[in-house]
Each structure stands twice: as C-alpha cells, then as structure tokens.
Amino acid sequence: MQGFSSHFIDRDTARHAVELCLPMINAAMQSREAGASGFLYIVIMRPGFTPADGSFKEAILYEHAVGDTSKWDADYGVFARGKAEVSWRTGMDTRLVKETRPHLYARGDSLLQGGIVLHDLVVAVSGADPWFDEAFAGSVIMMLRALAAKKLADQGNQPWLATA
Numbered sequence: 001m002q003g004f005s006s007h008f009i010d011r012d013t014a015r016h017a018v019e020l021c022l023p024m025i026n027a028a029m030q031s032r033e034a035g036a037s038g039f040l041y042i043v044i045m046r047p048g049f050t051p052a053d054g055s056f057k058e059a060i061l062y063e064h065a066v067g068d069t070s071k072w073d074a075d076y077g078v079f080a081r082g083k084a085e086v087s088w089r090t091g092m093d094t095r096l097v098k099e100t101r102p103h104l105y106a107r108g109d110s111l112l113q114g115g116i117v118l119h120d121l122v123v124a125v126s127g128a129d130p131w132f133d134e135a136f137a138g139s140v141i142m143m144l145r146a147l148a149a150k151k152l153a154d155q156g157n158q159p160w161l162a163t164a
Contacts, residue, residue: 003053006046007161008148009121014044014062017143022066025136029066029128034136040066040127041076042140043084047121056085066127076127082110083133084124087117094124095134119145 028034044062053059065077083094090097090104094115097104105111114133115124121144123137155161 003046003050003058004048006048006148008151009047009061009144011062013147013151014144015064017140017147018042018044018062018064020143021136021139024139025066028132028136034132035128037073037076037127038067039069039072039076040125040136041080042066042136043077043080043124044140044144045084045088045122047144051089056081056088059088060084079110079112079126080114080124082124083112083115083126084122086110087115087124088122091117093117093134095130116141118142121145 025040029038029040032038042064043060046059046061049059060081063077063080069077086094086097086105086109089106090101092101092104093113094110095113098111098113112126113130114126114137115122116134116137118138118141121141123140123144125133125137125140127133128136
C-alpha cells in the first residue's frame, strides 16, 4: 500500500477503538432501541489516505461485524462500505452530501446515511437507524482520536516521532 500512513492509528488501534465502544453499541442493538435489525457493521478508513493515494479498498483500515452475519436480513457490510466510500471520497458526512452537495454523488454511490467525517477520520456504520449509525460512527471516531492522543502523550517530551 502506498500513501500516507498514520503513526498513531493502525489496524490494532482501530480494533481497540471498536472494542471500547462495543458495550454501548451492543446494549443499544440488543434492546432494539437503535433499530430493529439487531445487526451492525463498522468500517474504519485509514487516516490521511486519500483517493489520490490509492483505491477505496486499499483505504479500508478495519471492519467489524456486530451480530451473527449468517442471520443478516441484508448485507450491512456492503451498505457500510458504500457509506464509507462516499464519506472518504468527499470528505463529508453522508447526510451532508445528501442534503447539501448531491452533485458530488457518482454513479452507483450509496444514498444511505451513516458515514461520518470528523478530524480527518472517516467511519461508517450500517444496521441501525440512520441517526444511530451516525452516533456509533462518531463514537468510534472520538475513541480513535483519544487513543491517538494517548499514544502521543506516551511519547513524552521527545522532539520527534520514531522513524522506524
């Protein structure tokens, strides 16, 4: 893979961010308060990796399914990746693209809401009601940001990041 690679957010960090958010997500999904499906799919994009750096597939950092995928009533992975692609390509939440920039849609794009862009981090979620998809994606983003900040703090007062 070419292009920018975040020093502080890698696949393990993304997995950890999702794990830290899962108690909230699982509680909402089990109660059906967040939606009727009971299933959820999360896609996290590589921070700083843009369409100029490579393909959408290369840009995916981490994916996670909530619930038994063999019992899905729809392919929430396809839906979440579609949302992630629109947000990654446009640099905008999917809701904002739909409401304010429909001219940025390309043929075949998802029109679903649930892709969030915040602090140059892109996370998309599918399976819950759109407002909960957005809330869960935003929660994962904030956890990613917190984990990156913790790693930076752990560097101490060093003047440079390690090069190896």
